[in-house]
Amino acid sequence: MIRYLQNHEAMKPNHVKLFENYLRELNLFQEEEIQFISEKSTFRKFKKSEYFVEKGNKCSDFIFVTKGIFRSFFGLKPTSVITFGFTFERNFLTSLSSYITEEESEENIQAIEDSEALVLSKSDLFQLESQYPGWNKFLKIYSEKQFFRMEKIIRRIYQEDAETRYMNLIQTQPHYFQRLPLSYIASYLGITQRHRSRIRKGIMIKEKGVLTRGKAAIKILD
Numbered sequence: 001m002i003r004y005l006q007n008h009e010a011m012k013p014n015h016v017k018l019f020e021n022y023l024r025e026l027n028l029f030q031e032e033e034i035q036f037i038s039e040k041s042t043f044r045k046f047k048k049s050e051y052f053v054e055k056g057n058k059c060s061d062f063i064f065v066t067k068g069i070f071r072s073f074f075g076l077k078p079t080s081v082i083t084f085g086f087t088f089e090r091n092f093l094t095s096l097s098s099y100i101t102e103e104e105s106e107e108n109i110q111a112i113e114d115s116e117a118l119v120l121s122k123s124d125l126f127q128l129e130s131q132y133p134g135w136n137k138f139l140k141i142y143s144e145k146q147f148f149r150m151e152k153i154i155r156r157i158y159q160e161d162a163e164t165r166y167m168n169l170i171q172t173q174p175h176y177f178q179r180l181p182l183s184y185i186a187s188y189l190g191i192t193q194r195h196r197s198r199i200r201k202g203i204m205i206k207e208k209g210v211l212t213r214g215k216a217a218i219k220i221l222d
Contacts, residue, residue, distance in 0.1 A: 015043060015066040019118050022064070022090055028141075029134040036128060037135075041118040046070075046111035052093070053109040058102060059095035060122040066090075068115020071184060073108050083187035084153055086112075086180065093117075096146050112184065157190050165189045166199050 012020075016038060023034045041064070046052065052070060053059045065087055072085040072093075084107075087093045098105035099122065128135045156165055166189060169176060176185055186193050 013043075015116060015118060016041075018066055018090065019064050026138065028137050030132070033128070033132040033134045036132070037120065040124040040128070041120050044117055044119050046115040046117065048111060048113050048115075051108060051110050052117075053095045053098070053105050053107065055106060055108050056104050059098040059105050059109075060102070062092055062094045062099070062120045062125065063117040064090075064092050064120070066116045066118060068111055068113050068117075069179060070115065071110050071112050073110070073187070074106065075108075081187055082190070083184055085149065086176070086184075086188070088175075088179075092142060096143060100143075112181070162189065162191050163199050166191075 019041065020034055020038050023029050023037065024031075029037070044063070046068065052061075052063060055074075067089060069089075070087045070093055071083055072087070072095075073081050073083040075081040087109075093109065095105040095107050095109060097103070098107075125135060129139075156168075160168070169185070169189065176188075183193055191199070
């Protein structure tokens with residue numbers, strides 16, 4: 001029996017193993033719950049620029065990202081787009097307000113590179129909620145995190161200048177600059193591409209000045 005279970009586990013696709021291990025790490029679910037959630041999930045691939053949620057449509061699914069990146073934003077015209085979040089691998093994602101209220105979504109969620117995810121439908125999650133307590137706990141935690149994230153974004157935009165926002169992002173989320181288009185980063189920071197370039201140039205000039213002064217000080221000491 002043990003050997004059968006081991007073989008069964010070994011035969012699972014990597015994206016399923018990733019998903020189940022993530023659920024175990026949360027310490028919210030019993031193994032029976034994890035297997036239920038895993039068995040109810042369906043695998044889906046997203047092409048670059050494909051939408052998971054588009055404004056005006058209802059969102060009735062959660063996804064767990066196993067590969068790639070998704071961008072959450074308001075607006076559709078390039079001049080009016082406001083990016084407010086990025087979701088990387090090993091994270092859940094949904095249009096929360098639409099999922100809860102069952103109304104049309106005001107946001108867009110789009111894959112910014114070829115991506116893969118496990119999809120959980122609302123009907124299956126309702127069944128999960130009625131049978132197991134773990135999902136209710138997870139949904140509460142997820143909702144709270146989304147609320148605090150949006151609060152932080154609003155506070156950052158109104159209380160910090162553009163250069164401070166740029167520097168803080170470099171320090172706290174350096175992987176953004178490795179994996180995301182600079183135009184999306186600018187939108188996330190609430191600035192234009194040109195403004196971002198000016199900030200970057202200004203920072204480089206400051207760093208060069210500090211380096212020059214440092215060399216001069218060393219020369220005087222010598």
